[in-house]
Amino acid sequence: MPFGPGGAPDILARIMARHFPAHARGQQLIVENRSGAGGTIGAAHVAQSRPDGLTLLMAEQGSAALAHELYQDLPYDPRRSFTPVIWLVDLPMVLVVRPGLGARDVPALLEQARRQPGSLSYASVGVGHMGHLAMELLQRRAGGGIQLLHVIYRSGGDIMAALVKGEVDMTVASYSSAQAFLQSGALRPIAVTTAAPLAELPSVPLLSETMPGLTATLWYGLLGPAGMSRDLVTEINAVFNAVLATPELRETVRQQQASDPVGGPSERFAEHLRREVAQWTPVVRAAGGRVQ
Incomplete structure (x- = not known):
């Protein structure tokens, strides 16, 4: 699970890792920090991995929905290079x-x-x-x-x-x-x-x-490489929904982030990604948003 160290995703992933074996037939969740370039280094690693469910990305808006607008020569396309697995949390x-x-x-x-x-x-x-x-x-x-x-x-x-x-x-x-x-x-x-x-x-x-309809949150979700089978996505989604329901994770997210885990089926996360791309792409373009 590659992403940058520290902050909400690090805390969330490490709590998830503690509870993961109980729901995944003895497998372990390994948290691997691959920071840099707004999360695109870790995202590129996952995009280029085998779609076997063993490598997942803790994703957020920049790397998962807007990187194609922000970075030139990006080695992946956020809209085509991933399989949505589960929406983890939405932070105020x-x-x-x-x-x-x-x-x-x-x-x-x-x-x-x-x-x-x-x-x-x-x-x-x-x-x-x-x-x-x-x-x-x-x-x-x-x-x-x-x-x-x-x-x-x-x-x-x-x-x-x-x-x-x-x-x-x-x-x-x-x-x-x-x-x-x-x-x-x-x-x-x-x-x-x-x-x-x-x-x-x-x-x-x-x-x-004051501004009807204007909302903005920080969200994190799990993505796998493109091409994951439907059965595999369903199996992994069920495991992480069980992890999100654990009292320790729910209490920590509420106390530290003033929110609750989201969860639900993979289709819910896929629809959320589509809405985020639609809302923020025009904003990035209007702002002249190019990081490099």
Whole structure:
């Protein structure tokens, strides 16, 4: 299971590995970190593997749905090189602003941006990441001359520190990365990007209340190489649905990520992938998103 080290996928995969043998007739799940190039190094390895179910990818938006728009000379096609196995988790994101920013909600933020084009900045960890795409989509939907300055930082931790210092005005971050800063009052949430209210932030409105239909989440799922048999996909899907139902995994995901495992049949994940490609491809193109 190749992917980059650290963060939500690493935590999720290692919990899954502990419970996997109980559901897979004694087999073991080996977590192999192959980081780099926005997850495309690990994705390419899986795409070029035999479709025997022994090599799977912990995938997310960039490597699984948008890499063909973000990278030149990509050694695989996200739309054709994989077999969807299971949708693992869908993680909420929060629009967070620095403490000294005058705007207290999204309409006020957009009004300030219209009055002073280019004066407000937002941070992300790079072109094509959800923090970037969510803000680009917000600008497109808002219209009316909204121009926000995009500032790239090396990590989510660097972004949080920059916000606290007032170096940048806002970001769209996962709830887990912003949680400690929100609880301490060091940063202020003004909207959540999920389709339903977030229980952990009950007083924070949905972004879709200002921008109808605008939602953005971080998701992870398992993909295998193209050409896996239907019977094999069904068997692996059943194993991982059983793993997702374990109390330890469900409790950890809820406590650390403010979410619940998704699961379900492989067709559910395949349809989700199609929707993600349809929603985010125009945003990447409009933003001129090429990483190299």
